[in-house]
Amino acid sequence: MNIALIGYGKMGHEIEKIAVSRGHNIVSIIDVNNPDDFNSPAFKSADVAIEFxxxxxxxxxxxxxxVEHVPVVAGTxxxxxxxxxxxxxxxxxxQTFFYASNYSLGVNIFFVLNKFLARIMNSYPDYDVKIDETHHIHKLDAPSGTAITLAEGVLENIGWKDRWALETAENKEDLVIHSIREGEVPGIHEITYExxxxxxxxxxxxxxxxxLALGAVIAAEFTKGKKGFLGMDDMLKF
Ligand SMILES: NC(=O)c1ccc[n+]([C@@H]2O[C@H](COP(=O)([O-])OP(=O)(O)OC[C@H]3O[C@@H](n4cnc5c(N)ncnc54)[C@H](O)[C@@H]3O)[C@@H](O)[C@H]2O)c1
Known part of the structure; x- marks a missing residue:
């Protein structure tokens, strides 16, 4: 299939390698300096655009x-x-829009495990719960999108927490997420009940x-020819 890449940084480069190894054509690469390429015939020929x-x-x-009716696989x-x-x-x-806060299969298995554990822990309010996430120093957002998805999984299942909070809890109903930025760490997430x-x-x-890159390319293959808002649950059907 024809793939357009939007954002040609660390993920864009990794996705390109995997897409080519799976037999796809990279028809257009758009980064900060060539936004006019959205109007190009090459971009319009894409079956899916992968945006990181x-x-x-x-x-x-x-x-x-x-505007160009090109389906999007969104990773940012x-x-x-x-x-x-x-x-x-x-x-x-x-339109067609696929979003995942994290495209790795392992993390999506971890999301399911997180919800399962939270459902059990809901009966044991003597335990407090927190989330720690560590990423490389270049990451612009905190907490990570993955940590937010994990927090949502806990909040859906634990009756005694009602929102997430970055770094400090204002009250005991807050689920604290600690974000650490360190070296070149690709991503660590840990949920702790104490x-x-x-x-x-x-x-x-x-x-x-x-x-992550492999998951994004598989998501693009899944997205081709579909309509609407899609996510990992639609694709993985755990
Ligand atoms: N969902 C996931 O599984 C997942 C995995 C890894 C990273 N991410 C997220 O993906 C995003 C990119 O990560 P990265 O590690 O590749 O970052 P990066 O900094 O290495 O690359 C970002 C690229 O975007 C380019 N860019 C800036 N403005 C642009 C514009 N207007 N149009 C197109 N490109 C533009 C930059 O020049 C750069 O090349 C981040 O938000 C990160 O958190 C998500």
Missing amino acids: STPDSAIDNYRKCF TGWLEHMDEVKKACSEGG SEVDVISIKHDSKSRKG
């Missing part, structure tokens, strides 16, 4: 894809306050960006 840019540029890029994080607007534009315009007597924790540690 920056929190500030992502929404505008999605809009430009919608840090723009979720605009999600309703994007969903509305997607449904009203008959009582007076013991600690239970589950952890996902990415070894590289390869799993």
Whole structure:
């Protein structure tokens, strides 16, 4: 299939390698210096555009894809306050938009495990719960999109927490997410339940960006020919 890449940084390069190895054609690469290429015949020939840019540029890029009716696989994080607007534009315009806060298979298994554990822990309010995430120093947003998805999984299932908070809790109903930025760490997420007597924790540690890039290309293959708002649950059907 024909793939356009929007954002040609660490993820864009990794996705290119995997897409080519799976027999796809990269027909257009758009980064900060060539936004006019959204109007090019090459971009319009894409079956799917895979977008990994920056929190500030992502929404505008999605809009430009919608204008050309090119389906989007969206990987950028840090723009979720605009999600309703994007969903509305997607449904009203008959567009295709796939979003995942994390494209790795392992992390999506971890999301399921997180919800399962939270459902059990809901009966044991003597345990407090927190989330720690560590990423490389170049990451622009905090907490990570993955940590937000994990927090939502806990909040859906634990009756005694009602919102997430970055770094400090204002009250005991806050689920604290600690964000650490360190070296070149691809991504570590850990959920910890602690009582007076013991600690239970589950952890996902990415070894590289390869799993993320592979997941994004598989999502693009899944997205081709479909309509509407899509996500990992539609694709993986755990
Ligand atoms: N959903 C996931 O699974 C997942 C995985 C990894 C990274 N991410 C997210 O993806 C995004 C990109 O990550 P990265 O590690 O590749 O970052 P990066 O900084 O290496 O690359 C970002 C690229 O976007 C380009 N860019 C800036 N403005 C642009 C614009 N207006 N149009 C097009 N490109 C533009 C930059 O020049 C750069 O090349 C981040 O938000 C990151 O958090 C998501």
